[in-house]
Amino acid sequence: MLDVAIIGAGPAGLTAALYAARGGASVRLFEELFPGGQIVKTHRVENYPGMSDGPDGYELAARFEKHTAQFGVTAEYTAVKQLILSDSQKEIILSSGETIETKTVILAMGASPRPLGIPGEKELLNHGISYCATCDGAFFRGRTASVIGGGDTAISDALYLSKLCKKVYVIHRRDELRASAILADAAKNTENIEFVFNSIPEEFLGEKNLSGIRLRNTKTGELSVLETDGAFIAVGIIPRTDLVQGQIKLAPNGSIETDEHMETSVKGVFAAGDIRNTPLRQVVMACADGAVAASYAIEAGRQ
Numbered sequence: 001m002l003d004v005a006i007i008g009a010g011p012a013g014l015t016a017a018l019y020a021a022r023g024g025a026s027v028r029l030f031e032e033l034f035p036g037g038q039i040v041k042t043h044r045v046e047n048y049p050g051m052s053d054g055p056d057g058y059e060l061a062a063r064f065e066k067h068t069a070q071f072g073v074t075a076e077y078t079a080v081k082q083l084i085l086s087d088s089q090k091e092i093i094l095s096s097g098e099t100i101e102t103k104t105v106i107l108a109m110g111a112s113p114r115p116l117g118i119p120g121e122k123e124l125l126n127h128g129i130s131y132c133a134t135c136d137g138a139f140f141r142g143r144t145a146s147v148i149g150g151g152d153t154a155i156s157d158a159l160y161l162s163k164l165c166k167k168v169y170v171i172h173r174r175d176e177l178r179a180s181a182i183l184a185d186a187a188k189n190t191e192n193i194e195f196v197f198n199s200i201p202e203e204f205l206g207e208k209n210l211s212g213i214r215l216r217n218t219k220t221g222e223l224s225v226l227e228t229d230g231a232f233i234a235v236g237i238i239p240r241t242d243l244v245q246g247q248i249k250l251a252p253n254g255s256i257e258t259d260e261h262m263e264t265s266v267k268g269v270f271a272a273g274d275i276r277n278t279p280l281r282q283v284v285m286a287c288a289d290g291a292v293a294a295s296y297a298i299e300a301g302r303q
């Protein structure tokens, strides 16, 4: 029987794989899309210790992947269709139909961008609307783009887009940013970034392509239209817990509850990274979670 099955090859899953394999466990790592998770959406990671060159998210993900491969684990790119998780039995069913029995599981599926859920959002997705500035920013070179949100993602995205676009609006529902001071100050000092505070998007406008955003002022209720070629939605993330719904205890915010060993409410099932109820969503935390989860998964597998 397999010792450790890891689902998700972001920083948490890749680190867990490295630690588990280095610790002598048999490991399989499953990833649906590509390695790196949310960090591939980051144009510069400047707060991961030792990476003072500030690699972009792709580069850092590639370095993590290469390092994990040195310990003999490479991700299997396949979708996990179903998880059967209980204290006494753990099964992973892949979309190919293969069923894997494992002693322990590390859930590292991360999180997805939260949609705004307003008219025009689904219809104009990829026609001006995007959830990933580093993926789609180049389409708006020399044009006008807007970022919605006031957190670290929104402000990092605005800074990235400011280098490509003629003008970048940051639309935020309050007049105070949630983002860390270093990012907020950089954005405030960037000439072609303009803040549109106390404003909530009500509708994305445009026939085939996005042409503007209908905004409501949260203080006055006044409606206005902001013309923009692109809109990047960065209003937070939703933990990807679909596969474990009803099987594992979740926190009120929808993320997975763990103890300090990263163990969930099911014995031998661990969670690491953005999927976990964590006080800080940063790469360094995801890696640390992965290391802790792997260490205790090895121990749990021996019992």
Ligand code: NAP
Pocket: 042, 047, 116, 148, 149, 150, 151, 152, 153, 154, 156, 172, 173, 174, 177, 178, 200, 234, 235, 236, 237, 280, 281, 282
């Ligand atoms: P976040 O910190 O949850 O921020 C979400 C932003 O969207 C907030 O400003 C929020 O407004 C706004 N918002 C939420 N729902 C909204 C709605 N329905 N309409 C309009 N605005 C809405 O999410 P995030 O920026 O994606 O960051 C997620 C985590 O990753 C954070 O822990 C962050 O620190 C981390 N992260 C770190 C870095 C970095 O260190 N470089 C980069 C990216 C992300 P309010 O402020 O009013 O609540």
